Amino acid sequence: MKRFLIIACFMAFTAIAAAQNTISIDVTGAKDTISRFIYGHFSEHLGHCIYDGFYVGENNKSIPNKNGVRLDVIAALKKMKIPVLRWPGGCFADTYHWRDGVGPKEKRPSMLNVWWGNVKEDNSFGTNEFLNMCEELGAEPYLSGNVGSGTPQELTDWVKYTTYPNGSSPMTDFRMANGRTTPWKVGFWGLGNEAWGCGGNMKVEHYVDVYRQYATFMTDWNNSDKLYRIASGASDNDYHWTEVLMKELPANMFDALGLHHYSVIDWNKKGPSTNFSEKEYFITMQRALLMEELVTKHSAIMDKYDPKKKKALAVDEWGGWYDVEPGTNPAFLFQQNTMRDAMIAGSNLNIFNNHADRVKMANLAQVINVLQAVILTDKEKMILTPTYHVMEMYNVHQDALMLPLKVTSVDYVLGKDKLKAVNASASKDKNGLTHISLVNIDPNKEQTVTINIKGASYSSVSGRILKSGRMQDYNSFDNPEKIKPVNFEAVTLAGNKLVVKIPATSVVVLELK
Ligand code: AHR
Numbered sequence: 001m002k003r004f005l006i007i008a009c010f011m012a013f014t015a016i017a018a019a020q021n022t023i024s025i026d027v028t029g030a031k032d033t034i035s036r037f038i039y040g041h042f043s044e045h046l047g048h049c050i051y052d053g054f055y056v057g058e059n060n061k062s063i064p065n066k067n068g069v070r071l072d073v074i075a076a077l078k079k080m081k082i083p084v085l086r087w088p089g090g091c092f093a094d095t096y097h098w099r100d101g102v103g104p105k106e107k108r109p110s111m112l113n114v115w116w117g118n119v120k121e122d123n124s125f126g127t128n129e130f131l132n133m134c135e136e137l138g139a140e141p142y143l144s145g146n147v148g149s150g151t152p153q154e155l156t157d158w159v160k161y162t163t164y165p166n167g168s169s170p171m172t173d174f175r176m177a178n179g180r181t182t183p184w185k186v187g188f189w190g191l192g193n194e195a196w197g198c199g200g201n202m203k204v205e206h207y208v209d210v211y212r213q214y215a216t217f218m219t220d221w222n223n224s225d226k227l228y229r230i231a232s233g234a235s236d237n238d239y240h241w242t243e244v245l246m247k248e249l250p251a252n253m254f255d256a257l258g259l260h261h262y263s264v265i266d267w268n269k270k271g272p273s274t275n276f277s278e279k280e281y282f283i284t285m286q287r288a289l290l291m292e293e294l295v296t297k298h299s300a301i302m303d304k305y306d307p308k309k310k311k312a313l314a315v316d317e318w319g320g321w322y323d324v325e326p327g328t329n330p331a332f333l334f335q336q337n338t339m340r341d342a343m344i345a346g347s348n349l350n351i352f353n354n355h356a357d358r359v360k361m362a363n364l365a366q367v368i369n370v371l372q373a374v375i376l377t378d379k380e381k382m383i384l385t386p387t388y389h390v391m392e393m394y395n396v397h398q399d400a401l402m403l404p405l406k407v408t409s410v411d412y413v414l415g416k417d418k419l420k421a422v423n424a425s426a427s428k429d430k431n432g433l434t435h436i437s438l439v440n441i442d443p444n445k446e447q448t449v450t451i452n453i454k455g456a457s458y459s460s461v462s463g464r465i466l467k468s469g470r471m472q473d474y475n476s477f478d479n480p481e482k483i484k485p486v487n488f489e490a491v492t493l494a495g496n497k498l499v500v501k502i503p504a505t506s507v508v509v510l511e512l513k
Contacts, residue, residue, distance in 0.1 A: 025453045029403075029404045034398065088130070101126020148200040190316070192211070192232040229253065256314040289347060291348050346390050439502075461513075
């Protein structure tokens with residue numbers, strides 16, 4: 001009997017211990033910096049991302065703008081600290097000929113945007129407009145080159161037009177003639193987009209040769225301001241693609257490989273962006289959390305060829321993808337953005353932070369009015385989505401030292417399936433402040449998390465939280481501030497131990513001094 005009692009007590013204790021959320025952070029093991037470019041964005045000539053999103057035209061009198069770009073959008077993105085912006089696609093990039101978008105606007109030709117609804121593209125927003133806008137935003141541009149239907153000459157001319165010093169090429173005279181007297185700073189260059197799909201339906205064995213040809217002629221004008229070349233990377237778990245790129249691309253010809261992964265339930269039945277069921281929520285989160293496995297496995301392949309981690313993984317398209325809002329153009333990919341999207345953003349950014357040794361860039365798709373947008377616009381109105389708020393709360397991690405951590409989480413269970421309820425990442429910034437970002441994806445239960453920090457001591461903790469009553473909640477043009485970060489009080493600090501109570505489907509960012 002006594003023995004039975006001891007075993008029963010032990011089992012009960014084990015069950016209680018197992019049903020706890022714990023995080024241990026080891027400050028002494030910190031070595032990698034979280035690149036700010038992990039917090040990057042993506043803008044394509046698609047739906048109302050560029051036109052009516054960023055750009056309303058120089059002659060617009062009803063929406064305040066500078067050179068045609070909305071001032072409210074610029075202010076919001078600067079506040080969020082947007083570090084890099086990818087453009088002009090996406091699939092559009094491999095149909096885009098940059099010369100069509102420079103020079104006097106009345107002389108620019110129009111084309112059909114064949115990927116996104118066959119709408120007229122009048123090229124009124126082109127290279128000069130985009131690069132000037134990036135300067136205004138304080139964001140670095142990432143130009144996606146046309147490899148699918150362009151030529152190596154066209155791409156090398158674009159490099160010269162944008163980055164070469166005055167007087168060094170007919171392209172720089174052309175730039176002068178178009179009103180720009182100095183080069184822009186354009187470091188990031190993509191050589192094609194989704195070469196396995198809309199970028200040419202190539203086999204990877206063919207793409208490596210095409211890449212090598214294009215990269216050969218994309219020369220830096222000197223060695224001080226080098227181009228950072230990003231190869232069109234794998235889709236999801238296409239590990240063969242990564243393997244062949246790593247094996248066949250000469251090391252001096254590339255700096256990063258892309259990776260695209262969307263959190264989509266089923267490409268043929270994506271489900272609504274707002275009125276979704278818990279089952280749909282669960283599957284979306286399953287897809288979002290798959291990012292951990294994808295990044296780990298692609299990185300492991302890269303490790304074989306590049307053990308010193310000189311080459312980066314750039315997750316240059318990611319985010320939630322649902323059915324478009326009823327009544328909108330299906331080709332415009334306009335969707336609302338709920339607390340589910342905040343869960344995707346918080347969780348994926350935690351994954352990228354924790355893989356800071358290999359993931360050096362990520363670009364959320366897409367910045368305004370398309371897919372998992374941070375901003376939605378409707379004529380003169382603009383709203384910030386829950387995803388915007390996560391990006392803004394997490395910007396404390398930009399260029400901070402990543403603190404390795406180990407998370408033990410209870411399960412979020414739905415029927416026979418389960419996911420880890422809690423995920424997290426941590427960093428220490430240049431001012432000595434430590435930040436911990438925590439996500440509780442469980443829509444039904446608050447989670448208590450005990451955090452132990454080894455190798456540092458703190459005297460105070462404060463925090464902010466993003467939450468709402470229902471995971472389907474969103475900000476609308478009628479109720480734009482329904483969801484926004486507020487101060488977070490449910491945390492106690494004793495020595496190096498924190499106890500945090502995280503409400504259902506919420507994101508918390510703590511600051512420790
Ligand atoms: O972001 C929308 C589209 O998704 C992009 O144009 C393409 O690269 C991807 O398939």
